[in-house]
Amino acid sequence: MMDNKDEKRVKFLYFSAGILIALLILIFALYFYKPSPEYSKFTVAITFDVEYPYAVEYAPATPILDGSENFPGEEKWLETINKIVKISEQEDVKFQFNVLGKTAEAYPEVIKKLSLAGDISCHTFSHKKQTSFGFQEKVSELKQCKDVVERIIKTRVQGNRFPYTNYDDESHAALESAEYKWDSSVWKDERPYKIESITEFPIDTTDDWNYFINKRSERKLGDEKEFFSTLLQDIKSKRKENNEKNGKVYVVVLHPWVLAGYDSEEKVDAFEDFIKKLKRENIKIMTLDDYYKENFLNKLTR
Secondary structure, eight states, rough: HHHHHHHHHHHHHHHHHHHHHHHHHHHHHHHHOOOOOOOOSSEEEEEEOOOTTTTTTGGGSSOOOGGOOOOOOHHHHHHHHHHHHHHHHHHEEEEHEOOOHHHHHHHHHHHHHHHHHEEEEOOSSOOOOGSSSSSHHHHHHHHEEEEHHHHHSSSOEEEEEEEEOOOOOTTTHHHHHHTEEEEEBBBSSSOOEEEEEEEOOOSSOOOHHHHHHHHGEEEEEEOOHHHHHHHHHHHHHHHHHHHHOOOOOEEEOOOOHHHHHTTTTHHHHHHHHHHHHHHHHTOOOHHHHHHHHHHTSSOOOO
C-alpha cells in the first residue's frame, strides 16, 4: 500500500506524462499543418479605367438620348478627374486607376494627380483588343504601357486590366513575361485565384459604360442614383453571403469619362454618396494593389 508521498509522486508522473504527450501532439500538428491564405475579410475595390480620349472612338456614334448627349470634352473630363481626387481626399479612401499608356503619355500630370488618390495600374498601351495581337505584340503592348506609367509615377506597376476585358489563352503568359503581378479582366467569378503566376481578381459588377448605354433609349434623371443604389445592394448581399474565413474582393468598374458625360454633376454626386454609404456600412475599401500585397505577396495562395 502506497503512502501519501508515493501517491503524490505517481500523480505527478502521470500529470507530467500527460503534458509531454500533449506537447508532442501539438508539435506534430504544427509540423504537418499547412495554413490557407489569410485573405482580407470582405473588401470592395473601386477601379477606374482611365483611357480618355483614345478608347472612346465609338462614343460619338452611339450617343445617349439619340444624339442629345454629347461626348464629354477635355475640360469636362479633367473637371471630373479633379472631383474624383477630391472625393478620395475628403473620404480618406483609395481607388485603383487602370491607365492607358497613350493617355499617360498625353496627360502625365493627370496620372501624377491620380496617384495621390490611389494606386496606378495599366490598361495596355493602345486600347486595341488583345485577341487581335500575337504573343510578342501582347507583351510589347503591356511593357510599353508599364514603361510609360512607371516613368511618370516613379513606382513599379503591379497590375493590369485588358481593354474591353478582352483576352485569350496567351494573355496571362504575356502578363507574366511583362512582369505583372495581377490582372482584373475576368467577369463574375468567385474569389481571387492564380492563372500561371498571375493573380486574377474577378469583376463583380456591371460597368457604368454598359449600364448607361443600354439605358440610352429610356435615359432620365435619377439613373445615376439607381445605378449606384443597385450596386450598393449587390455589395451588401455579397457581403452577407461571404465566407469571411476565405474573404472576397468585390471589384467595381467605372470610367471617369462616363462620369463626365451628360448630367455629370449628378453622376459624380451619386458616386460620392455611394462611397459615403459604403463607409457607413463599415465596408472596407481597398485598392487591388494593396489587396495583392496583403494577401498574396510572399504568402501561400490557392
